[in-house]
Amino acid sequence: MHISLLQCQSSRDVSANLLFIESQLNELKRDVDAPHLVVLPECSLLFGGHESQQLAYAGDAHQSPLKSALSALAAKYQVFMVAGTIPALAEDGRVYSRSYLFDDKGDTLGYYDKLHLFDVDVADGTKQYRESETFCPGDHISVIDTPFGKIGLAICYDLRFPDLFRAMRLAGAEIITLPSAFTKVTGEAHWQVLLQARAIETQCVILAAAQWGQHNEGSRETWGQSMVVGPWGNILAERKTGTGWVQAEVDLTELHSIRRKMPVMQHNRFLEPSLK
Numbered sequence: 262m263h264i265s266l267l268q269c270q271s272s273r274d275v276s277a278n279l280l281f282i283e284s285q286l287n288e289l290k291r292d293v294d295a296p297h298l299v300v301l302p303e304c305s306l307l308f309g310g311h312e313s314q315q316l317a318y319a320g321d322a323h324q325s326p327l328k329s330a331l332s333a334l335a336a337k338y339q340v341f342m343v344a345g346t347i348p349a350l351a352e353d354g355r356v357y358s359r360s361y362l363f364d365d366k367g368d369t370l371g372y373y374d375k376l377h378l379f380d381v382d383v384a385d386g387t388k389q390y391r392e393s394e395t396f397c398p399g400d401h402i403s404v405i406d407t408p409f410g411k412i413g414l415a416i417c418y419d420l421r422f423p424d425l426f427r428a429m430r431l432a433g434a435e436i437i438t439l440p441s442a443f444t445k446v447t448g449e450a451h452w453q454v455l456l457q458a459r460a461i462e463t464q465c466v467i468l469a470a471a472q473w474g475q476h477n478e479g480s481r482e483t484w485g486q487s488m489v490v491g492p493w494g495n496i497l498a499e500r501k502t503g504t505g506w507v508q509a510e511v512d513l514t515e516l517h518s519i520r521r522k523m524p525v526m527q528h529n530r531f532l533e534p535s536l537k
């Protein structure tokens with residue numbers, strides 16, 4: 262399985278973000294005769310956008326200029342793409358933080374709306390984070406069958422919620438994608454250990470594409486360290502700083518062997534209906 266994560270330093274400038282993503286796709290080293298999975302970070306096209314900007318770009322529930330732009334890139338470069346996150350209009354007037362999975366023709370295979378919203382005070386010198394002021398939480402999990410295997414979709418702060426990851430494993434996930442924009446403070450403290458823990462607990466491959474560096478004149482700083490983590494918790498590839506690709510070849514044979522030798526899902530005493 263050919264995988265490429267793109268570490269970005271996105272901003273509120275949608276055109277500049279799109280140009281960067283396309284320039285990187287143009288330089289992507291890949292085997293054109295094999296399916297290739299690209300994962301973009303959270304808010305790859307619109308980072309730190311004010312509520313009005315998020316709403317302006319949200320389009321309606323399933324059609325928007327941002328979705329069209331990214332699905333067109335997936336088709337043009339013939340890659341399967343987890344298109345980070347883009348705003349999608351919600352019924353209550355806010356927007357969902359939505360992650361689409363496109364195939365290499367740009368068709369939508371599935372989508373996921375971020376379930377856990379980052380309403381957190383972080384000692385990073387910026388304002389408190391109140392994601393729910395702009396975004397509406399989703400209400401479903403999403404595990405999608407693909408030529409790479411079954412892919413579960415999660416986003417950023419979701420990483421802190423093991424029940425979501427267990428639900429995706431129970432729904433058949435073998436790979437979990439995590440478009441992210443961890444803060445520098447919390448990323449330094451928790452990012453790697455949480456990713457390794459989720460990979461070990463679920464016995465899944467985790468593809469974590471991250472935002473890195475200063476954004477929007479230094480109003481935000483993100484941690485970076487995009488990485489591919491194997492089902493044994495091993496880091497298969499990473500990029501600590503800077504923008505650009507993180508690439509890995511992943512074979513699910515090892516994953517199935519680990520699951521056979523250590524059947525944690527069958528041993529779990531807290532899965533319904535054995536123990537409450």
Ligand SMILES: O=C(O)CNC(=O)[C@H](CS)NC(=O)CCC(=O)C(=O)O
Nearest residue numbers: 304308309379417418442443444447
């Ligand atoms: O606001 C944007 O434009 C992009 N979205 C984000 O940066 C989101 C919401 S503020 N960030 C996180 O969820 C950080 C999670 C995190 O850092 C942690 O769990 O420690």
